[in-house]
Amino acid sequence: MLDINFIRENKDLILKVAKDKNINLDIERILFLDKKRRELIQRIDFLRHEQNTKEKEKNIKEAKKIKEEIKKNKKELMEIEKEYHNLMLLVPNVYSPDTPRGKDEKENKEIYRWGEIPQFSFKVKDHIQIGKDLDLIDFEAGAQSSGFRGYYLKRELVLVHFALIWHALLKLYQKGYLLMVPPVILKEFALIGSGHFPLGKEDIYQIANPGKLADGKEIKEPLYLAGTAEPSVLAYFYNKILREEELPIKIGALSPCFRSEAGSYGKDTKGLYRLHEFWKVEQVIICENSIEKSNEYLEELRENACEILKELKLPHRVIQICTGDMGPGKYKMYDIETWMPSRNNFGETHSDSNLTDWQARRLNIKYKTKTGKKYFAFTLNNTMLASPRILIAILENYQQEDGSVLIPEILQRYLPFKEIKR
Numbered sequence: 001m002l003d004i005n006f007i008r009e010n011k012d013l014i015l016k017v018a019k020d021k022n023i024n025l026d027i028e029r030i031l032f033l034d035k036k037r038r039e040l041i042q043r044i045d046f047l048r049h050e051q052n053t054k055e056k057e058k059n060i061k062e063a064k065k066i067k068e069e070i071k072k073n074k075k076e077l078m079e080i081e082k083e084y085h086n087l088m089l090l091v092p093n094v095y096s097p098d099t100p101r102g103k104d105e106k107e108n109k110e111i112y113r114w115g116e117i118p119q120f121s122f123k124v125k126d127h128i129q130i131g132k133d134l135d136l137i138d139f140e141a142g143a144q145s146s147g148f149r150g151y152y153l154k155r156e157l158v159l160v161h162f163a164l165i166w167h168a169l170l171k172l173y174q175k176g177y178l179l180m181v182p183p184v185i186l187k188e189f190a191l192i193g194s195g196h197f198p199l200g201k202e203d204i205y206q207i208a209n210p211g212k213l214a215d216g217k218e219i220k221e222p223l224y225l226a227g228t229a230e231p232s233v234l235a236y237f238y239n240k241i242l243r244e245e246e247l248p249i250k251i252g253a254l255s256p257c258f259r260s261e262a263g264s265y266g267k268d269t270k271g272l273y274r275l276h277e278f279w280k281v282e283q284v285i286i287c288e289n290s291i292e293k294s295n296e297y298l299e300e301l302r303e304n305a306c307e308i309l310k311e312l313k314l315p316h317r318v319i320q321i322c323t324g325d326m327g328p329g330k331y332k333m334y335d336i337e338t339w340m341p342s343r344n345n346f347g348e349t350h351s352d353s354n355l356t357d358w359q360a361r362r363l364n365i366k367y368k369t370k371t372g373k374k375y376f377a378f379t380l381n382n383t384m385l386a387s388p389r390i391l392i393a394i395l396e397n398y399q400q401e402d403g404s405v406l407i408p409e410i411l412q413r414y415l416p417f418k419e420i421k422r
């Protein structure tokens with residue numbers, strides 16, 4: 001969400017940003033409702049003053065008449081504010097000056113690459129075949145039990161999965177990040193606050209039976225399954241006023257993640273790449289209201305993710321996302337893509353974003369300076385590690401001619417084996 005004063009003063013800029021981000025925005029309607037809203041508020045304040053005057057004058061008849069007019073105006077204001085608020089949620093954040101201009105992912109820009117692409121002296125298998133040959137993944141049983149995109153991880157791969165998660169959490173802990181295991185069942189405000197609603201709602205699961213309260217009454221408020229830890233971590237700070245000296249707050253959060261993937265129909269339908277449920281260690285930073293500082297933290301989040309890929313000795317690259325491929329709330333955004341031999345290409349494994357105060361305004365997250373001034377905080381997030389997707393890269397890059405898979409050296413300290421074989 002943007003400041004309405006900024007929108008009023010920068011109408012043409014907001015229209016350009018919306019167009020560049022492929023967002024249909026009726027800014028004229030927003031400005032009309034904003035004007036009408038301010039007029040009604042002013043009118044109601046005037047009428048209240050008139051009502052008080054008439055009551056002091058003992059003119060009960062006129063006071064009652066004004067009271068009815070106030071009631072009528074308040075009802076109109078309520079309807080206008082509801083539409084106004086819903087439209088304001090659609091206003092995109094501006095993008096950074098160095099964000100590439102482009103219509104879609106084809107115009108994203110590679111800015112960094114690390115590692116040598118492995119050369120195999122034998123015909124490589126994809127992770128689906130490796131998982132089947134070593135009895136590590138069962139997609140057939142997964143589809144039978146869970147439906148499309150269902151899967152079972154088995155045997156040694158389960159330990160590798162949790163070794164990766166443990167390594168990611170431990171690394172963030174050692175870097176001073178506050179670790180969390182947040183809730184994944186969320187109220188609507190948390191997903192509105194993070195910007196996953198209203199745009200992107202199709203990819204979020206709604207719980208059909210939200211349960212009952214302690215007194216036995218049914219819960220009528222809708223509940224949802226989070227697709228990442230980001231909204232629940234941010235909701236932890238909802239309506240809070242932090243102290244400037246507390247910032248930055250750096251969090252590493254582990255959660256299961258659930259996504260309907262309705263918006264990705266027909267994409268990556270096989271294997272572990274695009275799933276309905278997975279695990280993720282997410283990085284979140286809440287910092288002071290500064291473009292310069294927040295961009296420094298964006299690079300820190302990127303380095304954290306790249307560091308773990310380097311430790312795993314997985315070739316990867318960093319892509320700066322163009323205007324047409326970035327989400328509405330993003331000011332600046334990177335994807336980190338890891339080499340996956342069966343694709344003969346890189347596949348996205350991390351998403352690193354600076355959202356400035358766009359989320360904080362929606363969630364009313366502020367901080368107070370030593371002089372007493374209050375500002376909306378800035379928020380950032382990036383994947384530290386998502387599994388099982390990262391397992392694709394490990395299984396395929398570490399496969400051997402005899403069908404076995406070596407374990408990355410950095411993970412061997414957590415495991416009772418150095419390879420997975422028949």
